[in-house]
Amino acid sequence: MNFSYTPEQEAVKGMMEEFVAKEVTPYAAQWDKEEKFPWDTVRKMGELGIFGTALPEAYGGSGLDAICHAIVAEELGKGCSSLRGIYSVQISLVAKTIAAFGTEEQKQKYLPGLAAGTLFGCFGLTEPNSGSDAASMLSTAVEDGDSYILNGNKMWITNAGIADVAVIYAKTDKNAGPKGITAFLVDRGLPGFSTKDIHGKLGLKASNTAEIIMDNVRVPKTNVLGSVGKGFAIAMSTLDNGRYTVAAGCVGSAQAALDYAKKYAKERNQFGKPIAAHQLVQQLIADMAVDIECGRLLVYKAGHMKNLGQKSTKEVCMAKYYCSEMVNRVAYKAVQVFGGYGFSDEYPVERIFRDARINTLYEGTSQIQQLIIGNFELGMSAFV
Amino acid sequence: MEIIVCIKQVPDTTEVKIDPEKGTLIRDGVPSIVNPFDEYAVEAALRLKAEKGGKVTVITMGPPQAVEALRKCIAMGADEAVLVSDRAFAGSDTWSTSYTLAKAISSLGKFDLILCGKQAIDGDTAQVGPGIAEHLKISQITYVQKVFGIQDNTVAAERGVESGYELIESPLPVLMTIDKSCCVPRLPSMMGTVKALKKEIKTLTVNDINLEPGLFGMEGSPTRVKRTFTPQPRKGGRMITGEMHEALDELVKTLRDEKIV
Known part of the structure; x- marks a missing residue:
């Protein structure tokens, strides 16, 4: 058993401490007060490779281990929880999901941008009437030629208002319970896809939280993440x-x-x-x-x-x-x-x-x- | 463009305390950092490299742990790092340090520019940079606030002086000491941090540098520190309170009594 950091983990901790001390902590109160998404800092995180810490090197990451990933979150959490949330969603919920379940084409398309912070992602599971009971979701995806047509609303989605791509969960088979759910990569800009920012939060005021509205959004089948029915x-x-x-x-x-x-x-x-x-x-x-x-x-x-x-x-x-x-x-x-x-x-x-x-x-x-x-x-x- | 940046590992002075009896710095448990002015020099070097191409080599003289400071500069983007380290260099003052560094730099081969921070935050002498230039017999521009760039083998820079600033041009090679207003040092990147860990850092010992006997280390240092002491902290002044006109009368009376006015 060894409770020490490796030299790599130690170096990542030192680097993150300096980044947070200089670029995050001095501004966190102001971002909170103004409910301001910290774009400049988020872009710097991208430029400095912070988002890419634990993503594979082949897709623009640094390929560091899970402890380094935790250290980044821990240090960001010291300075600003909103920023930590942005990191968590971008990497843990979106990039790592694409890295684990995406096709080679999907990985090439999304991962380098997510690692560099030039592309942002969000994760759409929760709905207005479906929280802990995620399998009770009402969003649907109906097969139509080489596409699926998505309908439904997603609620309390971190980063949704600023994201370029959303991992959306929807029912491809209403009668199959959890096994009828499929994951999709939905690009912002597709007709029928819109978001509405949520204000009045108790905390995390500097992070973006929004509702996603999908009204007959046509998503190509090539954007199914993993296989049909494996979404849950x-x-x-x-x-x-x-x-x-x-x-x-x-x-x-x-x-x-x-x-x-x-x-x-x-x-x-x-x-x-x-x-x-x-x-x-x-x-x-x-x-x-x-x-x-x-x-x-x-x-x-x-x-x-x-x-x-x-x-x-x-x-x-x-x-x-x-x-x-x-x-x-x-x-x-x-x-x-x-x-x-x-x-x-x-x-x-x-x-x-x-x-x-x-x-x-x-x-x-x-x-x-x-x-x-x-x-x-x-x-x-x-x-x- | 071959750019050398001289850096120094210093104690983080925001955390340094002084032993009141011995008059020395209490360094135990105090983290070491790259001298902040030297980070400006690294940044200036990286910008010149981005403009003109070439290589940035950071060099420091210090104990083996100074390698950490060099790694920080590699993480920022420097290409190579050299540690000048030997017990024989212990006790060097600014004269023998600048002599040793000048000789070490010469041993590395051709260079076009040497950049230093304007001074180190521990010793605050601002002597090592100019000393290196003198030992190498090259031009120097100290307290550089702005580097305009390099054209036709000539560097143009703005140098801060008490009464304003000077615009200076100098043919290469030249040594410049960099002031804070020159640029904002970049933070190390994640990839740079990982790369720096794996970077092989060259170490030069007394045997690797062509030094004349008696000119380095304690023996080569003409400076003798006879005593160091901490100035007594200023005692709090006297507050004159009460109604304004009464307080003013009291103030004037006090100043007269003390024969200040």
């Missing part, structure tokens, strides 16, 4: 990747909250000494530190298994479940350390607190993670 399996495999970077991002955000809280606790004086010297504040700090370390180890364990090519669905669910709850606990305590000041946007813990909330909801709620873990432990599915 692709979605679940994709979420395995997505949840992994969500968990890593939570570790980063929580670490940032702890770092801010420690600094503040040493500067703020009450009862004649820094509040850091008060036992109950130390208790908060200690609990945060332990909680973060547990989360980080779960993420790296899952990443280690990915590097070994082992199936890690359960471990990823454990990491995502733990870390998404953990970042909420940690952000809560960080606000507590800051007292009244933590309730104000004068300090970044307020934003971290708001941004933390989504993590137990998207890419499978905590309850869904519990059911998956329970199924692994008990060998009994609680899903209907």
Whole structure:
């Protein structure tokens, strides 16, 4: 057993720390306040090859391992959860899905652009009336000559408003349940495809969240991702990747909250000494530190298994479940350390607190993670 | 175009504290970085290379761990890196450092341009760059704020001086020390970071460079540091509070009493 980073992982961490310190952290509060998609920074991420970290070299990536992938998400999470979300969707939910299930032609068409940040992607599974019960989706794809005609709406889709390509899940066979779902690569610009930005979010204000509306969108059969009827399996495999970077991002955000809280606790004086010297504040700090370390180890364990090519669905669910709850606990305590000041946007813990909330909801709620873990432990599915 | 960039690994001074008793820097646990001014020199070199083609070689004199600073420059886009490292160089002052680096640069072959940061943030002398130029007997342009470019084997640059700026042209080869307003250093890319890890870095020891005995290391350093100390921090001033007119009267009285006015 080895808990050390490899020289490569160490170098990626150093590079990302510098990028986030110079290009992300100083601007995150402003992006949040203005609900501004950080285009300049996102483009820089593309130019610097950050999006391509864990994509194959043959398609413009750096071909780095799963731990490096987690480190990128973790470091982005330290600076801005919105940006981490943009990365997660672009790479974990879209690029890695195309890399795993796409045809050679599809890989050539999309992966280099996704790696370079000149092309953006989104992942359309959730619908207005279909969340945890993804197989109950209403979107349809009807075969018509050399195409499929897609109809339906997708809801709460990160990056949808800015994406050039959407991985869309739709029913090719309404009577086959999960086995009647197929994945498609749908290019923006196809007639009948439109998006509508969603505003008024509690957090992740700098990331784009939108609804996708498909009104008789004609998608060529060459844009089927994987094979017909395999969409649900692709979605679940994709979420395995997505949840992994969500968990890593939570570790980063929580670490940032702890770092801010420690600094503040040493500067703020009450009862004649820094509040850091008060036992109950130390208790908060200690609990945060332990909680973060547990989360980080779960993420790296899952990443280690990915590097070994082992199936890690359960471990990823454990990491995502733990870390998404953990970042909420940690952000809560960080606000507590800051007292009244933590309730104000004068300090970044307020934003971290708001941004933390989504993590137990998207890419499978905590309850869904519990059911998956329970199924692994008990060998009994609680899903209907 | 063969461009040499001299860099230095320095402690991150934002994290350095001074031992109040010994008067020395407490370096334990302090991260090392590339001297920030040198990153501007690397950036200027990469831009000139983009314009004129050629090769950028970074060179540093320091302990074996200075290789990390060289790798950072490779990650930014430099082509080659050379570490000048030997116990025999320990204790070098700016004179013998610039002598050693000049000789090391000569041993690498032909060069057109040498770029340095305008100074290092630890020693703050700004002497090594000019020293290298003197030892190599080439022209130098210090405190460069802007490089206009190279034409007909001549470089044109803007040099900052206290009263304004000077426009200078010089035939190559020339040494320039680069100031912050020259450009914004790029961040290392992911691919560059990975490439830098695998890059073989050439090391030059005392035996690889044609140095005259007695002119390098402690022995070749005429500078003697007799003592270093930390200036006493300034004590907080006295606040005069109360109604404005009363406070002003008090201020004037104090200034008179102290014989300041």
